[in-house]
Amino acid sequence: MLKELKILTPIGMLGYSYNKETFWKSIEGGVDAIILDSGSTDSGPSKLALRKSIQTNEAYEKDLEEIVAACHHYRIPVMIGSAGGDGSTRGVNQIADIVLSIIEGRGYRPMKVIKILAEIEKDIVRDKHRHGLVHPCGIAVPDLVEEDIDQAQTIVAQMGIEPWIKAMNEYPDFDIIIGGRSYDPSPYAAFCTWKGFVDLGLSYHMGKIMECGGICTTPKSREALATIRHDSFDITPLDPKSTCTSVSVAAHTLYEKTRPDILVGPGGTLDLHLTTYEEMDDGRSVRVRGAKFIPVKENEYTIKLEAGKLNGFFSVFMGGFRDTVLISQIDTFLEGMKTYVKDKINFPFDINVQLFGRDAVMGVLEPDSGRTNHELGILLRARAETQEQATHVSQSARVYCMHAPYPGQRATAGNFAMPCAPLDIPMGPVSEFCMYHLMMISDPCEFFPIIATILDGPNTTPQRDSIESGFQTTTNSHKQAHVKPDIANTASASSQPTKTTDTKSNSNMSVLKEVPPAGYSFLADLASVIRSKNAGPYEITFDVMFSTAKARDIVKRANILTVETISRLYNVPVTDVITCLWWDSAIAFKATIKRPIVSGSFHDGDSHGSAQHMPLMSLPIPVEKLDI
Missing domain, CATH: 3.30.70 (Alpha-Beta Plaits)
Incomplete structure (x- = not known):
């Protein structure tokens, strides 16, 4: 039995670019898989409705060139989820065609490229809907109606780990798997399970963090390495200027989630109430334990449907x-x-x-x-x-x-x-x-066909030496010792976010360039991070994070961050405040509201949801003293 796996994610979204030198240093250090995400609903419904990617072929090819090269030279398996942005058949074929052109154009060895499709036919959804087996994904989503199904341009479903595991079992010598729409951590959890790491709590939690690359680091970066064992996993940033802290890693479950403690996905729920985060002696990595996966009851397995329509x-x-x-x-x-x-x-x-x-x-x-x-x-x-x-x-x-x-x-x-x-x-x-709904199914693999393409690559490219290419010449087998990547020994960033104000200054001027009322401080001057973001197309979520527990406690004692306050600040009914809680693992507060206007709709002014934080920034908080 393997004791550990090393998984490299070079970037949180395929096509966004990453540091090639950092990538190859990680490959030299030895990794068991390259896994990354390629999809999101953050940018609105246009990918699904218009059947096209937001990223260009040139952007995808630039990122894939090094990844396919690593697969060729080191035989490192590659897994890409939600291909093409929406995870449609079009998206899967788009990424597969680019991969195949790289293999042929660079003269790489023969490779086995597997596709997992995720589009769902309208007749299937219509039949399930008529039998009462399709329900809204969350209280902010309206009930599905027949017109939504009729008008949908493309319907995709988020697959869990089962289709990925099935593909690996059927083609254990695969080189690259390109998956359709996937629950973001599914490829990570599937690979770990396939390799004998059966604790789904650990592997799903690791995948939830890694699918965004190095965004859990401080300052946030692009590349990240996960080392998973049977009782824990480590997250290590690969940018020498970044580091992981217990707070920065714990805080990642706040990011674009309705709530940070309970994460629902296909096949079950990830419970993070008992998770622990330990900063390691290297001063850069964090070890995580304690996540628990609670599987759904028999015959209650659901997959999330996503679809877009055209409206004028x-x-x-x-x-x-x-x-x-x-x-x-x-x-x-x-x-x-x-x-x-x-x-x-x-x-x-x-x-x-x-x-x-x-x-x-x-x-x-x-x-x-x-x-x-x-x-x-x-x-x-x-x-x-x-x-x-x-x-x-x-x-x-x-x-x-x-x-x-x-x-x-x-x-x-x-x-x-x-x-x-x-x-x-x-x-x-x-x-x-027009669709963001859960559909009940009996077989987790039923609607996700697997297609294998064995490309007879010419294998004419020479082995590139390390001076020219940035990585060492090896045989065509990546079975190397797991050596920590040779990262430059430079000064790390602070292990805690920088305070936004100098509390010992004689000036009362806020970071907002305003003077707060006497006896008050703006929330922006007490918190280190205040951000907003979509939690799916129908919700906006807000994260308020603090550098110290003292700063958090000042705000917590004031008892101002309540459902009623969020309702007033954002002009929504109290009933539209979905989440309002403190998350002490990340020294943070979380609130989520129903979106008054669905992301990307005609009257929406912020499809990403990331510019809605100012009402919280300027919220006055009564303070006793600012020695924080």
């Missing part, structure tokens, strides 16, 4: 207002614009307006650079049934914004700056999520 077309225009007379009455002016367009257009349409502002209108001519509230940028989106109609709506709204009169007007040549030509830009179809 949209066009946009962009510009900027600099006239303070107009800005002072901008709401009334824009309401007049909507009335003008409504009177002018005789077909159904929709308009969304977003206002931004700072020094964009006058640029280098701006005499008041840095002054707030002196200009506004406008992004207007117009939606209609056809592209031509959407552009007509955009043009009508733009003409009003450009030339409509307003009280106190002095400038009669035009009201705002237009930086783009063409002025009205056709953007194509509007994408929306």
